[in-house]
Amino acid sequence: MKYKIGIIGSGNIGGTLGKHFAKAGHAVMFSSRHPEELEPLAEQAGNGAQVGTVEEAAQFGDVLLLAYPFGKTPEVAGKVGNLADKVLIDANNYYPGRDGAAPKEEMEKKGLLETEWTASYFPGAHVVKAFNSIFYKTLEARAFDKANPLAIPFAASDKDGREVIENLLHSIGFVGVSLGDLSQTKISQPDEKLYTLQVSEKELRNLI
Numbered sequence: 466m467k468y469k470i471g472i473i474g475s476g477n478i479g480g481t482l483g484k485h486f487a488k489a490g491h492a493v494m495f496s497s498r499h500p501e502e503l504e505p506l507a508e509q510a511g512n513g514a515q516v517g518t519v520e521e522a523a524q525f526g527d528v529l530l531l532a533y534p535f536g537k538t539p540e541v542a543g544k545v546g547n548l549a550d551k552v553l554i555d556a557n558n559y560y561p562g563r564d565g566a567a568p569k570e571e572m573e574k575k576g577l578l579e580t581e582w583t584a585s586y587f588p589g590a591h592v593v594k595a596f597n598s599i600f601y602k603t604l605e606a607r608a609f610d611k612a613n614p615l616a617i618p619f620a621a622s623d624k625d626g627r628e629v630i631e632n633l634l635h636s637i638g639f640v641g642v643s644l645g646d647l648s649q650t651k652i653s654q655p656d657e658k659l660y661t662l663q664v665s666e667k668e669l670r671n672l673i
């Protein structure tokens with residue numbers, strides 16, 4: 466199954482994964498607040514990868530990778546409007562020094578984990594948490610590793626999200642291991658048990 470994937474935030478994580486997705490034959494559009502700077506990345510990705518504004522990438526993708534500073538979700542959601550029925554893959558992590566106190570206050574007040582907070586800004590979307598717990602250089606080096614595939618923990622708000630992330634992970638040479646729904650994702654947040662782990666499927670299943 467090939468997808469149209471909009472990358473929102475095309476730095477270390479978005480750039481790396483966008484290149485992998487293009488190599489796997491998915492249609493990719495990279496975006497950021499400065500899309501003109503992303504032309505060399507799209508060229509490097511090849512396979513017809515395009516560049517656009519955040520709004521254009523959100524329109525383009527059936528699947529959107531969220532890979533910008535965590536605290537920018539309210540701003541991004543305000544720009545892109547309704548994303549109901551799209552699959553959103555949240556790779557973002559909350560870092561107080563970078564993202565400020567406001568997201569933490571809202572998460573605490575509403576009793577939300579990080580990706581539940583993200584999901585609260587995109588009603589009706591199929592939301593997935595994935596790629597947040599792996600250093601981008603590991604994602605770069607270990608993709609398409611048929612002999613020793615790296616396991617990637619993910620969680621999905623529903624069946625549609627789960628199917629897409631499993632297919633996508635497989636297409637770029639990783640094995641997805643489900644943590645359950647978004648309420649089960651504390652374990653993969655910063656400084657928790659799975660954060661930055663590089664393990665096989667068997668090892669990961671033994672940890673959860």
Ligand SMILES: NC(=O)c1ccc[n+]([C@@H]2O[C@H](COP(=O)([O-])OP(=O)(O)OC[C@H]3O[C@@H](n4cnc5c(N)ncnc54)[C@H](OP(=O)(O)O)[C@@H]3O)[C@@H](O)[C@H]2O)c1
Nearest residue numbers: 474475476477478497498532533535537557558597600601
């Ligand atoms: N680095 C890692 O290894 C790693 C691993 C797992 C998860 N993460 C998480 O993934 C996210 C991205 O990290 P990164 O290391 O890839 O960051 P990065 O290299 O700094 O890239 C961030 C990207 O987001 C764009 N951006 C910034 N503000 C934006 C906004 N308001 N709207 C739209 N795009 C915006 C930036 O471009 P412009 O400034 O031009 O808009 C840039 O393309 C973070 O939440 C991080 O915690 C990182």
